[in-house]
Amino acid sequence: MQWHSTKLLLALLLVLPYVVLFTAYCWWGEDQKHVSPAIQRSAALAPRTPxxxxxxxxxxxxxxxxAHLRTGRQSSRDIMVSRPHRLAWCKIPKVASTSVVQSLLKVLGCENLIEELGISGQHTALRRLMPHLSxxxxxxxxxxxxxxxxxxxxRLISAYRDKIATKSGKMVMAQFQKFRRLYNMPIISKYRQQEPHDKFYKDVPTFPEFVQYLLETPVEDYNEHWRPYHVICRPCDVPYNVVLKLESLDEDIQTLVFITGFPELAISKTHQSAAVIDEGLELRRASDLQSNQHPENFSTPPMENSERREHRSNDSIxxxxxxxxxxxxxxxxxxTTAQVWALFKKFEIDFEMFLYSIDQFVTVAS
Structure with missing residues (x-):
């Protein structure tokens, strides 16, 4: 009898841990029913490296x-805040800004606006829904x-291609006329030394002319599409705890989703491929444009559908x-190498803040 009691006791001791584990698992499953679905989904996207x-x-x-970069001002129209979601984003044009706008509209429960509004309307709506700090x-x-x-x-190349050198398409033409009046013609008037043979550049500054304008203009006076990051976002006044890079967006966006619990922030690459380049436009060299070559030797920028040109996708991914x-x-x-280094000085703070290199750009300079 004593032997049987001992065997029963041993059996119970062996089974008891499994009973405890099973009970705990069931309780954990019940608790998970009350966890936010957003948190549950984002846990699957836990980043490999922060x-x-x-x-x-x-x-x-x-x-x-x-310390000299601190201004003591945290308010900026480009820093948009959702107080209920404890979420703030600094909008930088030409850096996936439309993709982020659409993701934030989803977070705010306004995904319908993506279908109902055009690109510019979406940006305007988000400013209303996420007003900047006072x-x-x-x-x-x-x-x-x-x-x-x-x-x-x-980003500078992207801004030049999109805002300065793009004029095809009905919707884009209005934008081009604005930039033509504010930037193109003043730049040409001041910096053009010889008329190019290519008629395309009659009202479009060449890239070297555009750069020369940048070198002689204070960065505070730059248009928002080429204004330095530290001027737009004031990172020494506003504490940014997450900095994503377009070059590693797939990995970085996982970090953002994981720490916020909003899977809607996962930027979807819905725009036309970034590989699409304005054929012929980027091949027009300043030396060619001022040579005696006949203009028929140059191709012209292709006409594109105006809806596609409303927002250039090379900034999205x-x-x-x-x-x-x-x-x-x-x-x-x-x-020239001297021009590249001078341009670097204009953006030096951005290079240092966000750990970018100038090497490849200096290497190709003439």
Whole structure:
């Protein structure tokens, strides 16, 4: 009898851990029913490495050692805030801004606006839904404040192609006329030394002419599409804890989704491929344009559907390395080494804040 009791006791001791584990699992399953679906889904996207957060810490460290960059002003029309979601984003044109706008509209429960409004209407709607901080207002407690950057010089190429040198399509033509009046004709009037044979450039500054304008203009007076990041977003006044890069967006966006719990922030690459380049436009070199070659030797920018041209997709997703290399060569080979270094000085703070290199651009310069 005593032997049987001992065997029963041993059996119970062996079974008891499994009973405890099973009960705990059931209780955990019940608890999960009350967890936000957004948190459940974002957990599956846990990042392998918090590079985007490391950049935020680097930014804070950089600002601590460059106290002169602090202005004491946190209010900016480009820093949009959702107080209920404890979420803030600094909008930088030419860096996936439309993709982020559409993602934030989803977070706010206004996905219908993406279908109902055009690109510009979506941007306007988000400013209304996420008003910027007032002059004396602090960011929400425990908030996620993020920004998206790309290589400053690649953004500059994008801005030149999109705002200065694009004039085909009905919807784009109105924008071109605006930039023609504000920038193109003043730049041409001041910096053009010889008329190019290519008629396309009659009212379009060449890339070297555009760069020369940048070199002689204070960065505070730049248009928002080529204004430096540190001027737009004031990162030494506003604590950004997440900095995403267009070059590593797939990985960085996982970090953002994971720490915010909003899977809607996962930017979908819905726009036309970034590989699409204005054929012929980037191949027009300054030396060719001022040579005696006949204009028929040059191709003209292709006409595109106006709806597609309303928003250029080369800003929505990262370029492949061979594509970005082609852009760098085609544009920066038109500049002298001295011009590239002078341009670097204009954007030096951005290069240092966000850890970008100038090497490839200097290499191709003439």
């Amino acid at each position: 590079a985007a957060q490391r950049r935020g810490r680097h930014l804070a460290s950089y600002c601590n050692s460059h 002059a004396d207002e602090q960011p929400p407690d425990a908030s996620t404040t993020f920004m998206v950057v790309r290589h400053p010089f690649l 990262e370029l492949k390395s061979d594509e970005s290399s082609a852009l760098i060569k085609n544009f920066f080979s038109q500049l």
